Amino acid sequence: MQKSYTYWRAAHPLVFISSLLLLGVVISNGFAKLSFFSSPLFLICLLFVELAALFTCLQIQSKPVIKGILVIICLISWGVMIQWNAGSQTHFELPSYINRYIIYCRNGLIDKINKTIISKEANGFALALLIGVKMDMNKALVNAYTQLGIIHIIAISGMHLDILFKSLKRLTSYFPKNRIFKILEIVILLIIVWTYTLMAYASPSIVRASVFFSIYLIGNFYALPSFALNTIAGGILFLILMNVRGVEHIGLQLSYAAVIGIHLFYKILYTSIDIDNPIIQFLWSNCCVSLAAQLTTFPILLLHFHQVASWVLVSNFIMVPLSNLILYGLAIILILPKGLAIYVGILVAKYIQFFNQFVQHWFLNTKAGTLQITMNTIQVLGFYLILLLVYLWIYQKKSSYLLAVLGLITCYTVLKLFS
Numbered sequence: 529m530q531k532s533y534t535y536w537r538a539a540h541p542l543v544f545i546s547s548l549l550l551l552g553v554v555i556s557n558g559f560a561k562l563s564f565f566s567s568p569l570f571l572i573c574l575l576f577v578e579l580a581a582l583f584t585c586l587q588i589q590s591k592p593v594i595k596g597i598l599v600i601i602c603l604i605s606w607g608v609m610i611q612w613n614a615g616s617q618t619h620f621e622l623p624s625y626i627n628r629y630i631i632y633c634r635n636g637l638i639d640k641i642n643k644t645i646i647s648k649e650a651n652g653f654a655l656a657l658l659i660g661v662k663m664d665m666n667k668a669l670v671n672a673y674t675q676l677g678i679i680h681i682i683a684i685s686g687m688h689l690d691i692l693f694k695s696l697k698r699l700t701s702y703f704p705k706n707r708i709f710k711i712l713e714i715v716i717l718l719i720i721v722w723t724y725t726l727m728a729y730a731s732p733s734i735v736r737a738s739v740f741f742s743i744y745l746i747g748n749f750y751a752l753p754s755f756a757l758n759t760i761a762g763g764i765l766f767l768i769l770m771n772v773r774g775v776e777h778i779g780l781q782l783s784y785a786a787v788i789g790i791h792l793f794y795k796i797l798y799t800s801i802d803i804d805n806p807i808i809q810f811l812w813s814n815c816c817v818s819l820a821a822q823l824t825t826f827p828i829l830l831l832h833f834h835q836v837a838s839w840v841l842v843s844n845f846i847m848v849p850l851s852n853l854i855l856y857g858l859a860i861i862l863i864l865p866k867g868l869a870i871y872v873g874i875l876v877a878k879y880i881q882f883f884n885q886f887v888q889h890w891f892l893n894t895k896a897g898t899l900q901i902t903m904n905t906i907q908v909l910g911f912y913l914i915l916l917l918v919y920l921w922i923y924q925k926k927s928s929y930l931l932a933v934l935g936l937i938t939c940y941t942v943l944k945l946f947s
Contacts, residue, residue, distance in 0.1 A: 539753065542761035548600060549768055552607015553775060574612075578605050610772050630726045634659065637727065637862065644861050644873030650880040653682070654858055657851075659728045660684040669884055672891035677837030678844060681851045684728045686737035686783065689721065691855050693741050696720060714749050718742060732779050739763045740787075756791045760784060778832050782825050789824030790817055792919055811845075818844040827911045830903040838899050839890075847887070854880060910940060 581598040588595050637658065645651045655661040662670070662682065673679045680687075696717055703709040725738040740763045747754065764784060767774050774780055797816040803809045818841055829836050837843070857876040861869045903911070914933050921929035 539755055540758045540761065542758045542765055545603060546761040546765040546768065548603035549607035549610065549765065550775065552604040553611040553768070553772055555604065556608040556611035574605050574609060578602055610768060630723065633723060634727045640862060640869065643866065644869045645877045647877045647881065649884065650877035653880050653884065654876070656682045657688070657854060658858055660731055669888060672888050675837060676843040676887065676891055677840030678847050681847060683733060684731050685733045686740070686787070688855060689724070689734060689737040689741065691852065692724060693721065695859065710749060714745050717745055732774065732777060733783055736763060736767065736780060736783050739766050757788070760787055778828065781828050785824040785828055786821040790820045793820040793823055796922055814849055815845050818848070823915065827903055827908040830901050831905065831908050834902045835900050839894065850883060854883065910936065
């Protein structure tokens with residue numbers, strides 16, 4: 529497989545498009561306080577620049593470098609215009625018949641859980657896991673999850689949708705392999721995924737995951753080459769076009785940082801140790817997922833909150849796989865008829881109570897807390913630059929990347945010493 533920059537760029541066009549649009553958004557935010565950049569005259573000038581760049585691109589045939597620069601200018605200016613126009617974006621409302629359908633499905637789910645999981649504590653936890661309703665959850669318990677760095681377990685996210693998606697894919701894999709059933713499969717999967725998303729009150733985290741899975745499904749249906757980074761960038765691009773203000777949300781930043789970290793570093797970490805025992809392989813795989821996600825989310829947490837949970841790596845390594853068992857149990861309850869679901873509900877309720885008691889015991893007896901660390905924007909950008917160079921060094925085995933990392937660390941150390 530060719531590993532050149534040109535090949536990689538051709539295989540990941542959405543990465544470049546979304547990155548340049550985001551750069552335009554950042555530039556627009558940086559100059560937003562200047563009166564000229566908020567005036568209609570600025571918009572007219574920007575349109576003139578875009579039209580000139582596009583016209584020149586169409587005229588140039590034999591100068592790819594100049595053409596590439598003009599395309600970059602166009603995309604960045606489009607990002608500026610998207611941000612400039614963000615104030616006029618309106619809230620999207622679903623048609624009334626879809627709202628009625630979603631409310632019917634949500635009420636049916638809540639009614640099934642209420643009749644099969646009687647315990648108030650377990651019931652509140654189950655509804656928080658399934659559709660994000662946290663009103664009945666114990667505040668002390670929520671605090672324990674937060675301090676241990678596993679609050680994302682009780683937040684509807686891509687992890688929940690991933691379990692649903694994989695389960696549905698196993699069922700639809702038995703469909704006959706012809707075009708009609710392929711169309712039927714994609715329609716069923718998209719309807720169920722987006723129904724569940726809307727049942728969970730379309731929280732930003734699950735909308736992002738649904739967009740990601742939808743892009744993957746549609747691309748897979750047309751047998752297009754699958755590149756995870758390109759799919760992630762497609763999701764970002766869609767969200768930018770729908771609501772550019774969402775880019776500023778910390779949840780979006782953490783979600784995509786975690787997904788990108790897992791995609792880039794999970795395989796590197798997992799293959800760094802040869803393990804034959806399947807049980808240890810499973811444990812090491814979970815550990816690598818947690819490490820890869822923390823590598824890319826760590827600086828964002830420090831930038832916004834200036835602190836990180838002291839037990840975050842260990843707690844995610846242990847608790848995330850155990851929490852998945854609850855999700856599978858709840859899925860079985862929803863599928864089974866009421867008579868059988870009651871017995872499964874008793875087991876799930878007992879497991880939820882054990883799970884929560886274990887979390888509280890861990891929190892109270894390990895003195896879990898937070899580490900106070902501060903990072904500014906420049907330090908975060910420097911961290912990501914170093915992380916990218918380390919990845920390129922591991923991937924391409926070029927010593928120049930490692931020298932660049934050492935040079936950046938040296939420069940930063942010298943600046944800190946004399947600041």
